[in-house]
Every structure is written in structure tokens, then in C-alpha cells.
Amino acid sequence: DIQLTQSPSFLSASVGDRVTITCRASQGISYSLAWYQHKPGKAPELLIFTASTLQSGVPSRFGGRGAGTEFILTINNLQPEDYATYYCQQVKSSPFTFGGGTKVEIK
Amino acid sequence: EVQLVESGGTLVQPGGSLRLSCTASGFRFSAYGMQWVRQVAGRGLEWVSSIGDGYTDYLVSLKDRFTISRENAENSLYLQMNSLRVEDTGVYFCGRVVHTNYGPHIDLWGRGTQVTVSS
Numbered sequence: 001d002i003q004l005t006q007s008p009s010f011l012s013a014s015v016g017d018r019v020t021i022t023c024r025a026s027q028g029i030s031y032s033l034a035w036y037q038h039k040p041g042k043a044p045e046l047l048i049f050t051a052s053t054l055q056s057g058v059p060s061r062f063g064g065r066g067a068g069t070e071f072i073l074t075i076n077n078l079q080p081e082d083y084a085t086y087y088c089q090q091v092k093s094s095p096f097t098f099g100g101g102t103k104v105e106i107k
Numbered sequence: 108e109v110q111l112v113e114s115g116g117t118l119v120q121p122g123g124s125l126r127l128s129c130t131a132s133g134f135r136f137s138a139y140g141m142q143w144v145r146q147v148a149g150r151g152l153e154w155v156s157s158i159g160d161g162y163t164d165y166l167v168s169l170k171d172r173f174t175i176s177r178e179n180a181e182n183s184l185y186l187q188m189n190s191l192r193v194e195d196t197g198v199y200f201c202g203r204v205v206h207t208n209y210g211p212h213i214d215l216w217g218r219g220t221q222v223t224v225s226s
Binding site for chain 1: 109142144151152153154157164166167200205207208209210211212213214215216217218219
């Protein structure tokens with residue numbers, strides 16, 4: 001199985017900050033990576049697919065890049081509604097594993 | 108409104124069975140593959156199963172106990188869970204799948220249904 005390691009697992013940031021989350025795969029997965037945002041009690045939301053494609057309706061302050069084994073999610077100008085947990089998921093091969101999550105909290 | 112709504116989660120004893128449902132609305136359900144993903148305590152998100160055009164797929168550790176199915180005429184997805192264990196406790200989400208050249212991702216999720224396995 002392909003393992004995904006997300007870092008950090010927790011971060012504290014202020015409104016307006018730039019936030020960077022890293023996701024590393026145990027083997028090369030090309031561009032087969034998605035990023036999701038999840039708030040407690042709500043449906044997770046797709047942010048990014050194929051490593052860098054912004055899902056329709058997602059604000060442009062979210063961005064993804066990377067390929068192979070290292071991927072980055074960046075949130076520019078962090079907004080109050082961005083406080084949530086973020087997950088990466090590899091969709092290269094079954095089982096479609098997720099990273100452990102990064103919880104973004106208010107500083 | 109385009110949405111997915113899960114139901115069927117409840118408290119069940121170890122060894123028991125449960126069938127989860129996911130009802131789709133606002134889109135042509137039959138045109139999409141679907142997945143179940145769970146959030147188990149302390150373990151983040153975990154892919155459980157997929158169903159598509161003529162195929163099903165499972166997390167290997169669940170394959171003998173869980174069965175995914177769908178009824179397109181009712182816009183519904185199901186997950187039959189047997190021989191439930193305490194470690195199956197969590198929130199179960201259904202998701203609509205979109206395929207690209209790089210694989211399937213979930214572009215629409217439900218809010219989830221809570222399954223608690225306890226005596």
C-alpha cells in the first residue's frame with residue numbers, strides 16, 4: 001500500500017498568514033493526489049485534484065503543487081473560514097490512502 | 108440541490124450487522140462511481156470501498172465483512188457491514204467519484220453517519 005505522511009499534523013496561524021502543508025508519498029504517484037478540507041460535523045470538501053488543479057468554486061488563495069513523492073498545499077492570506085483539518089489522498093492505486101491530516105487552528 | 112445524505116448509523120453490539128444508505132439528489136446518480144470513506148477514532152480518514160461500472164473494490168481488511176452495492180433507480184448507495192467490531196466505530200461518509208487520467212477523486216461528500224460498535 002502507498003503510505004502518505006502529512007506534516008505538520010497541527011499548526012497554529014493567524015488570519016492573513018500564508019500556510020504550507022506537505023504530503024509525502026512512500027512511492028512515486030505522479031500527479032495522482034487530491035487535497036480535502038474538513039470541518040467538524042460537515043461534509044469534507046475537495047480543494048485540489050491532480051496535485052494542482054483547483055476545484056471549481058474553491059477560492060484562489062488555495063494552491064497545490066508537486067509530483068512524484070512530494071506535494072504541497074498552500075493557503076495564502078488565511079481566512080477565518082479556513083480553520084479546519086486538511087487531508088491529502090493518493091488516487092494512484094487502491095487502497096486510496098489518506099494522509100494523517102493537518103489541523104489548522106487560530107493563533 | 109446537489110447533495111449526498113447518509114443514514115443508517117446507530118449503536119450496535121460487537122458481532123452485529125448494519126446497513127448504511129446514501130441517498131443522492133440533484134445529479135444523475137447512475138453516471139458516477141461512488142465510494143465509502145470512514146473516519147475512525149484516532150485514525151483520520153480511511154477509504155473503505157468503491158463501486159463503479161461493473162466493479163467493486165474494498166480495503167482488504169474489510170473485504171470479508173463489508174459489501175458495497177447500489178440501486179440506481181432509487182439513487183441510492185449502500186454499505187452492508189457484518190460481524191462488526193469495536194474498531195469499526197466511526198463516521199461513515201459516502202462520496203461521488205470523478206475520474207481523471209490520474210485516478211478517481213471524490214468531488215462531492217455527504218456529512219456522514221455515526222456508527223458506534225459497543226456492548
